[in-house]
Amino acid sequence: MVQKFQEYSGWRSGVIAALERYRARIEHAGLSDAASDQRFARVAARLVDDKLTIAFVAEFSRGKSELINAIFFADYGQRILPTSAGRTTMCPTELGYDETFPPCIRLLPIETRSEAQSTSDFKDQSNVWTVLPLDIASGDGMLEAFKQVSLTKHVSIADAKKYGLYDETDPDIDLALNEQGLVEISQWRHAIVNFPHPLLKQGLIIIDTPGLNAIGTEPELTLNLIPNANAVLFILAADTGVTKSDV
Known part of the structure; x- marks a missing residue:
């Protein structure tokens, strides 16, 4: 590839x-x-602006983030994208490079889902993004910055519905509620990582997506992105192969 x-x-x-x-x-x-x-x-x-977008898609804990770490961040000697058992990628994370921006992570608040604008519509609205600088010379600094991408919050069912992240017809939706009846959602709608990797400089864009089989709101964030990708890399677990939920 x-x-x-x-x-x-x-x-x-x-x-x-x-x-x-x-x-x-x-x-x-x-x-x-x-x-x-x-x-x-x-x-x-x-x-010049031509880009090739590849979405990494899988159930959670299938190694999407591990693979991206190995391809783009191996020189740091540690995992930069959060990886652990269970859900780690809470919002779609887009890796690319734009020389007009310094290395940084741009985070779009989840509250923007209540507005009638797509993620693309917001890309030119710098005032709505939270920007975290990236110290690409420091692996520990990179790691701390990327931890912000995984932040979550608890909101009421009414707010979750307003953001389009609560489906009453889902038989498992009650599992997403905590003891107070609040829904756990990602703090961010979308994350854009501006990182000067040689492949990203050539126009490649990688999207690390939330797990499709997560109980909660992340699958909705993933499914909205897939049609816009030029290619989808679907990752399976070597020990289980294709499972029922994969198909």
């Missing part, structure tokens, strides 16, 4: 260079105008 993506990135860079050479020849021949310049600019911008 890594080799294929690097080949694609090289092809894209070649197309951008060829497009610029062609634009220069047109301009040198005196054949360019404002309309053609705009068309060249649009095509070049589309190529």
Whole structure:
């Protein structure tokens, strides 16, 4: 996969260079105008902004975060994304790189689900995001920052319904309630990690999703993202293989 993506990135860079050479020849021949310049600019911008999004999907405790740690954070010598038995990825976590931002984690509050806007709609609204700087030179600093992604809160059933995270028809929904009758939900709707890994710099975006079989609200957050991914990597457990809940 890594080799294929690097080949694609090289092809894209070649197309951008060829497009610029062609634009220069047109301009040198005196054949360019404002309309053609705009068309060249649009095509070049589309190529530069082209991304490949891969969603890592599985039941919880299947090793999604472990695999991402091994691919992107192995040099730190420790697990940067939280990993343990049970639920650890509480909200979709998007790994990518945008050179216009410093290394950081941007966190979108779960309360934004009560508004009629998608996660994409909020991406240009910097005032609604909580931003945590990333010290990429410190493994311990990275670890502490990533722990914030797993934070949860307890809300009333009414609030959970308002956020679209409480389904009364789910026979297991009562298991998501605590003794006070409150629902545990993720504190965040979405997390965007801006990290300068070579693959991410080339336009790869990885999405670590909450477990599909979790009792609670996380599956709803996952299912909304899958249609927008270019590819889905579905991870199974080596000791159990395909289970009933996988299908």
